[in-house]
Amino acid sequence: MARDGADPQTRILEAARTEFAAYGLAGARIDRIAKSAAASKERLYAYYSDKQQLFLEVLELNLREFASDAVLTDNDVPAFAGALFDHGMLHGDHLRMIDWARLETDGTWLPALEVMLGYRDEQVRRIRLAQTAGRVDASWQPVQLMTLIFGIASAWVHEPGAVLAHGGPPPDVTAIAVRRANVVRAVERLIAPSVAAQN
Structure with a gap:
């Protein structure tokens, strides 16, 4: 889960680390990353294009x-x-x-x-x-x-x-x-x- 007090981009990166390590690039899901980071998909795409x-x-x-x-x-x-x-x-x-x-x-x-x-x-x-x-x-x-x-x-x-x-x-x-x-x-x-x- 997202680390309390971290800024949104840091939370997204931490959530993405867990997701990608478990599922790889093809199997990872942006919606799961955003949910785990307590961030919206729109916020995620503001930092990363894809x-x-x-x-x-x-x-x-x-x-x-x-x-x-x-x-x-x-x-x-x-x-x-x-x-x-x-x-x-x-x-x-x-x-x-x-x-x-x-x-x-x-x-x-x-x-x-x-x-x-x-x-x-x-x-x-x-x-x-x-x-x-x-x-x-x-x-x-x-x-x-x-x-x-x-x-x-x-x-x-x-x-x-x-x-x-x-x-x-x-x-x-x-x-x-x-x-x-x-x-x-x-x-x-x-x-x-x-x-x-x-x-």
Whole structure:
């Protein structure tokens, strides 16, 4: 439901985030968004010309939040993978929005794409610094390694059993902690400098 005290546009964006994450672009309904935001459809269309514009605005907002929340620091790539996992657990709707955008848009979501490409390039630069510092196996191409880290961190979100069981009871705190530890351990092993390189 709409957040008390928020301005109408903020309420609309918050309601749209929930609606689009659940139903995608095609399945979302403007009337449900307006009702949840305690706003009229006329007010919504005063801010956004159509449903796709609102969808792309939500996508860009989500990606900007993601880009500021999960950042590689101190050459600590395993901790970065843990942060990616944490964000996915707390904001599963962000990952679902990316999936919906891939499936339902024609590739014209340029502002959101620019956000993600800028984010990716910055993390790749930081991986190179970690390689220079001897914290990451230098034989990895940083762009390729970045893709693998994302895959490991989001493995449980996209694992077929988890996807098909969406809507069921969420995993408990212990299960989430075990999954996170496995993500961090997998990335630690992935990036470990080879013995040959150390000699």
